[in-house]
Amino acid sequence: MRTEREVELSDEFFRLLETKGTSMAAKPRTQVTSVYTDPGYLADERRTLFRGRPLLFCLSGELAEPGAYVTAELDGLPVVVLRGEDEHLRAMVNMCSHRGARIYTEERGTVQGRGVSCPFHAWTYDIYGRLMGQPLAREGFKDCDRDALSMRHLDVFERHGAVFVTPADAGSDAGEGFDPTKIFGAADDDLRDLNLKDCRLVESHTRTIGLNWKLVIDTFLESYHVFSLHRDTLATRQLSAPGITEDLGPVGLVVGIRNSIFEEQDKPSNERRFSPHATLQYILYPNVIVSHQIDHIETWQVCPGAGPDEALVRTSIYSYGSDIDERTERYLRRSIEVLMAVTDEEDFPQVVQTQRALMAGGIGQFTFGRNEPGLIAYHEWLDDAMTT
Ligand code: FES
Ligand SMILES: [Fe+2]
Structure with a gap:
């Protein structure tokens, strides 16, 4: 002080x-x-x-290294926050775009190698939530728009070593454009x-x-x-x-x-x-x-x-x-x-x-x-x- x-x-x-x-x-x-x-x-x-309002998610030190992630629920909404190789954070709804299973099942960890795979039917996603693979089922989803099958992103920012995520319902853009310098008033x-x-x-x-x-x-x-x-x-x-x-x-x-x-x-x-x-x-x-x-x-x-x-x-x-x-x-x-x-x-x-x-x-x-x-x-x- x-x-x-x-x-x-x-x-x-x-x-x-x-x-x-x-x-x-x-x-x-x-x-x-x-x-x-x-x-x-x-x-x-x-x-x-x-x-639609930024809520404290964790402290920055919990996501120190590229590839590190933390999962938690914000009022029931399962969220994962990851540190990318560019040092920036991404926050995503921790649900598979196929049938909604939790993708990250541990409370915290580091994403290794090619990414992470959903426990239900083993779809794989990279660290940025992009769909990378659908084992045994390429034909089954051939006509689907692959980009639309990425994980859903949420607004996230850091201020003075604290990480904030804005929970928003699917289809809502609530919370976008919030000025992080205002969070602590x-x-x-x-x-x-x-x-x-x-x-x-x-x-x-x-x-x-x-x-x-x-x-x-x-x-x-x-x-x-x-x-x-x-x-x-x-x-x-x-x-x-x-x-x-x-x-x-x-x-x-x-x-x-x-x-x-x-x-x-x-x-x-x-x-x-x-x-x-x-x-x-x-x-x-x-x-x-x-x-x-x-x-x-x-x-x-x-x-x-x-x-x-x-x-x-x-x-x-x-x-x-x-x-x-x-x-x-x-x-x-x-x-x-x-x-x-x-x-x-x-x-x-x-x-x-x-x-x-x-x-x-x-x-x-x-x-x-x-x-x-x-x-x-x-x-x-x-x-x-x-x-x-
Ligand atoms: S729910 Fe994730 S692969 Fe089916
Ligand atoms: Fe007390």
Whole structure:
């Protein structure tokens, strides 16, 4: 993090400390809870938020070499992203043009030799998705337009070491022409300073959780609950207040601040460091969190599951640099275990109970306080995105 930003954030922390304050929204917000339970609303969200809009797919370091590929689903759409020999990325729907089977069946790997072959009838495709061979069946498809049998391409771009793909339905050109320099909005300098391009994947977990997808994101949008819900875990090292939250356009910043920040208190303002004492959580609206924790990066990618009360969540941890020693790797694997123990044993069970009660018609609205500006900014952005 650049020095002026370190100073800006630490000044803000000590100013809030002095006034016994915390970052505040202009006014509280009443949030109708049907957005977490209504299947019709979820169908609208899928169309509006998860199609035709660039979503974070992975970090560039996962696709470092020519021929490297990563597969994942973006809201159910199977996608493969590959690095070509020209170093550029291609994103394609991971479906065979013959009868729709998955072509790339592994989560990641490197395409060797002539390309990859579909497991169903063994059609082969090159790294750019062009159909190369149809064993035993040349005659059968002789009259078909071969170019039309290529894999379907999607828009893809990289910005500051992060890879974005725009899921689009067949026949739609939604998302074409998006300006990549706009993806991080007012957080562009911060995201550049995270040096995501140097990150290497250490471990990743995908799971289904019985929560509306937005309730997973909401969990990260305020640190106000730390002193209570995480009394015996996080609260031993992290403050509930003051909390720093910033609205940076299509990105929110919610900072978790450690007790160790007080080591900076007696230093002159321009010598204070902030990032060694903070978890910087960047919420890339609508569905991703990129979290910087001193010496590593974590990402949370959240998509809707089968219904309004189910989310698919992928949690990944990345090191800085690829040649980390065994000790660092053990430490990072342990960090993700600790992190997931807090979320899966403390945060999510609490909210799963709420989700079930909402599904049963429990209460019609939540109230987000002025001291929860991250929640307010996120849901205001969602409202706007859903209505424009
Ligand atoms: S579905 Fe791929 S070759 Fe038939
Ligand atoms: Fe929490």
